Amino acid sequence: MSAARVTKATPPRDGAFIAGASIAALLLLAVAANMLGAFDPGLALNVDARFLAPGARHFLGTDALGRDVAAMIAAGATASLGVALCAVAVGLLGGVPLGLIAAARGGLADEGVARLNDVLFALPPLLLAVLLAATLGPGALTAILALGLFNIPVFARITRASARTLLTRDFVNAARVAGKGPLAIGFQHLLPNLSGLLIAQATIQIALGIAAEAGLSYVGLGAQPPAPSWGRMLHDAQTLTAIAPWLAWFPGIALAGSVLGLSVLGDRLRERLDPRARR
Amino acid sequence: MALLTVRDLSVEIGGVRVLDGISFELAAGEVLGLVGESGSGKSLTALALSRLLPPGATSTGEVRLEDRDLGTLSERELCGVRGRGIGMVFQEPATALNPLLRIGAQVAETVRAHRRVSRRDALLAAAGALARVGLDPGSIPGERFPHELSGGQRQRVALALATVLAPRVLIADEPTTALDVATQAQILALLKTLAATEGMAILLISHDLAVVGQFADRLAILNGGRIVETGPTRAVLGAPADGYTRRLKRDFGLGGVTLAPGPGAPRPLLLAQDLVREYPGARTGLLGRRLPKRAIDGVSLTLAEGERVGLVGESGSGKSTLVRLLLALDAPSAGSLELDGRRFAARGAAPARSQRRLVQAVFQDPFGSLNPRFTVRRIIAEPLGLLEAPLAPAEQARRVGRALADVGLGADALARYPHEFSGGERQRIALARALVIEPKLLILDEAVSGLDASLRSQILELLAGLNASRGLGYLIVSHDLGVVRATTERLLVMHAGRIVEAGPTAEVLGAPRHPYTQALIAATPDLGRIAGVSPTGA
Numbered sequence: 163m164s165a166a167r168v169t170k171a172t173p174p175r176d177g178a179f180i181a182g183a184s185i186a187a188l189l190l191l192a193v194a195a196n197m198l199g200a201f202d203p204g205l206a207l208n209v210d211a212r213f214l215a216p217g218a219r220h221f222l223g224t225d226a227l228g229r230d231v232a233a234m235i236a237a238g239a240t241a242s243l244g245v246a247l248c249a250v251a252v253g254l255l256g257g258v259p260l261g262l263i264a265a266a267r268g269g270l271a272d273e274g275v276a277r278l279n280d281v282l283f284a285l286p287p288l289l290l291a292v293l294l295a296a297t298l299g300p301g302a303l304t305a306i307l308a309l310g311l312f313n314i315p316v317f318a319r320i321t322r323a324s325a326r327t328l329l330t331r332d333f334v335n336a337a338r339v340a341g342k343g344p345l346a347i348g349f350q351h352l353l354p355n356l357s358g359l360l361i362a363q364a365t366i367q368i369a370l371g372i373a374a375e376a377g378l379s380y381v382g383l384g385a386q387p388p389a390p391s392w393g394r395m396l397h398d399a400q401t402l403t404a405i406a407p408w409l410a411w412f413p414g415i416a417l418a419g420s421v422l423g424l425s426v427l428g429d430r431l432r433e434r435l436d437p438r439a440r441r
Numbered sequence: 442m443a444l445l446t447v448r449d450l451s452v453e454i455g456g457v458r459v460l461d462g463i464s465f466e467l468a469a470g471e472v473l474g475l476v477g478e479s480g481s482g483k484s485l486t487a488l489a490l491s492r493l494l495p496p497g498a499t500s501t502g503e504v505r506l507e508d509r510d511l512g513t514l515s516e517r518e519l520c521g522v523r524g525r526g527i528g529m530v531f532q533e534p535a536t537a538l539n540p541l542l543r544i545g546a547q548v549a550e551t552v553r554a555h556r557r558v559s560r561r562d563a564l565l566a567a568a569g570a571l572a573r574v575g576l577d578p579g580s581i582p583g584e585r586f587p588h589e590l591s592g593g594q595r596q597r598v599a600l601a602l603a604t605v606l607a608p609r610v611l612i613a614d615e616p617t618t619a620l621d622v623a624t625q626a627q628i629l630a631l632l633k634t635l636a637a638t639e640g641m642a643i644l645l646i647s648h649d650l651a652v653v654g655q656f657a658d659r660l661a662i663l664n665g666g667r668i669v670e671t672g673p674t675r676a677v678l679g680a681p682a683d684g685y686t687r688r689l690k691r692d693f694g695l696g697g698v699t700l701a702p703g704p705g706a707p708r709p710l711l712l713a714q715d716l717v718r719e720y721p722g723a724r725t726g727l728l729g730r731r732l733p734k735r736a737i738d739g740v741s742l743t744l745a746e747g748e749r750v751g752l753v754g755e756s757g758s759g760k761s762t763l764v765r766l767l768l769a770l771d772a773p774s775a776g777s778l779e780l781d782g783r784r785f786a787a788r789g790a791a792p793a794r795s796q797r798r799l800v801q802a803v804f805q806d807p808f809g810s811l812n813p814r815f816t817v818r819r820i821i822a823e824p825l826g827l828l829e830a831p832l833a834p835a836e837q838a839r840r841v842g843r844a845l846a847d848v849g850l851g852a853d854a855l856a857r858y859p860h861e862f863s864g865g866e867r868q869r870i871a872l873a874r875a876l877v878i879e880p881k882l883l884i885l886d887e888a889v890s891g892l893d894a895s896l897r898s899q900i901l902e903l904l905a906g907l908n909a910s911r912g913l914g915y916l917i918v919s920h921d922l923g924v925v926r927a928t929t930e931r932l933l934v935m936h937a938g939r940i941v942e943a944g945p946t947a948e949v950l951g952a953p954r955h956p957y958t959q960a961l962i963a964a965t966p967d968l969g970r971i972a973g974v975s976p977t978g979a
Contacts, residue, residue, distance in 0.1 A: 332804035332806055343791075
């Protein structure tokens with residue numbers, strides 16, 4: 163009935179995708195190396211070697227306490243990525259069930275979830291983090307809770323929207339005729355079909371989480387010393403820009419590169435995994 | 442003298458010959474029907490005629506419009522030919538129109554693209570063209586936007602676009618496939634009038650033998666990129682010379698479907714009483730009450746074991762809502778359903794597995810009814826969860842294999858995913874899923890509507906066979922009167938949420954009493970009414 167379509171067999175080479183994936187891999191490598199203690203020598207205090215400019219021995223220089231900036235950045239990836247990953251996990255665990263319930267039940271449940279989303283979207287994240295820090299004390303857990311809470315509506319919304327279209331598909335009707343209950347339909351029919359979209363969105367949220375974590379630790383609400391973190395490195399560098407400007411450059415580059423790389427990766431993943439976004 | 446002469450037209454895409462030596466002639470005032478199944482090259486023929494082939498396709502042969510050889514024209518000259526010489530109408534009226542342009546301006550734009558006339562004159566010409574296709578300026582002015590029109594009206598606008606420059610040849614590619622039966626009849630009549638009054642030559646392309654048979658003067662049957670038979674409609678349909686044409690006609694008339702004698706003393710299986718399904722409607726005012734809208738308004742019916750029943754009705758008549766109620770996918774607002782002597786689908790209560798086992802369904806859309814992430818094995822095995830105890834893996838594999846064999850697919854399909862199959866094959870997988878639990882009643886919700894005649898015929902023959910061998914009863918919901926005539930013994934006609942007529946299929950179709958049924962039958966093209974053609978004989 164339709165004219166034969168000529169389709170390209172190989173997808174075009176995608177530089178942005180490869181760059182984003184490389185940055186993600188580099189971040190994971192840094193976290194793994196840090197867990198094995200690879201950066202501990204560089205993190206040791208050495209007042210004799212403070213404020214060394216980038217050079218052969220410390221290729222990104224040293225800070226006011228003589229710590230190696232390259233080692234601090236690599237080790238700081240742990241705090242950034244750890245907080246962002248946990249926050250996304252909170253968002254997924256909270257948001258996906260809410261979105262599924264809203265899509266499946268409709269009516270009051272749908273309305274309730276929508277209002278909850280609106281309330282969460284309306285709250286400024288930084289104020290909530292300050293509030294949580296006041297009650298729980300500052301630290302990684304505070305950052306995870308504050309950021310995770312704001313990931314919930316993001317995942318609830320995309321889950322609800324996609325699940326609603328999936329629920330109208332006849333394979334869901336067929337599953338009901340085959341006697342499948344709501345839980346079985348949710349796990350077997352909805353989640354596998356949502357997974358691509360969720361993975362892509364999670365990647366984007368990790369990028370946003372890294373940026374937000376840096377913001378929180380910049381104001382002292384994130385990871386606490388001596389654990390290195392990009393946000394606090396920037397904070398400490400602020401008063402020293404005249405003496406040692408590299409202290410601000412390199413954490414800044416690491417932060418911007420990670421956020422940009424992961425955002426691009428998430429966008430590309432969404433394009434690749436979501437059939438509706440495909441041309 | 443012929444207006445359009447096609448000689449030895451062939452098209453190759455990627456080294457594969459998809460059209461192979463097509464030749465025909467089209468005279469002024471003549472309607473030539475080009476009939477074929479999916480993939481036969483019908484649409485490609487239309488595109489090749491006006492040199493609109495997709496990139497990567499190469500064509501050879503001669504296409505002559507009066508005395509001009511279209512093959513020798515430049516792209517610029519061709520643009521003049523398209524529209525002025527050859528007009529085209531396609532299947533989907535919604536996508537053929539620009540949603541942001543008023544219909545009058547849209548038609549006028551075409552005029553101004555081809556002729557140097559003032560905006561005013563173009564709009565006048567557009568108004569004339571719209572009036573000619575039956576869009577009366579009093580009720581449907583040219584200031585309307587496409588979204589303000591119905592599907593049939595939009596197809597009329599598309600027709601006005603194609604005919605405003607008074608082309609000598611009109612190519613209509615499945616122009617009524619997306620429309621309902623009544624609108625289809627109007628559009629086809631309009632085409633016929635245009636051919637007669639304007640002396641236009643029309644190439645009517647369709648998969649529907651009845652549509653083409655009723656409206657075309659001559660037929661060309663296309664199979665695998667070749668014209669296998671051509672001649673006057675009556676001759677071709679009355680005494681097909683070619684084997685493929687004979688098979689197409691037999692498949693189309695469902696001549697291969699034979700119904701076993703009905704059950705002697707039928708036991709009622711599914712009993713519906715005074716079913717009502719209401720949806721909240723629009724508010725009457727800002728603070729007014731929501732008036733409930735009744736999709737199903739007091740329907741009672743009985744389906745007996747092994748009975749073969751048809752349900753027809755236009756879109757929006759409540760057919761689909763009724764099917765959802767019968768399948769317990771939705772609960773009725775009032776009324777009761779009984780299955781196998783026990784209540785079924787009450788509000789808030791999940792139906793028992795032992796009841797679910799009795800009724801299975803095949804849905805309309807073969808692309809939406811299979812989970813793309815499941816293998817065929819897992820899809821077909823899904824209803825086996827309705828058994829009280831899980832089956833041993835060997836027994837499960839045996840039953841899945843048998844269901845797949847029943848629908849005529851090989852065991853190599855089991856490990857594959859739905860996207861690897863064609864629409865017809867997917868529908869057979871959906872049928873295997875419904876059969877694996879050996880239900881007593883199968884509900885087919887427009888399940889054969891989108892299929893080619895040969896596939897439709899195969900699936901319906903299979904159903905009739907299962908009815909004879911296992912006593913499987915079925916309810917076929919369809920808008921296709923030919924299907925229900927061949928496969929059912931009792932017919933229900935639905936209109937505005939009610940069953941307006943019920944009785945033996947032959948009686949209802951032969952002597953319809955309700956005005957809606959009469960109108961439906963009158964509007965449906967029917968091989969049987971083409972003089973000199975017996976609907977099923979080969």
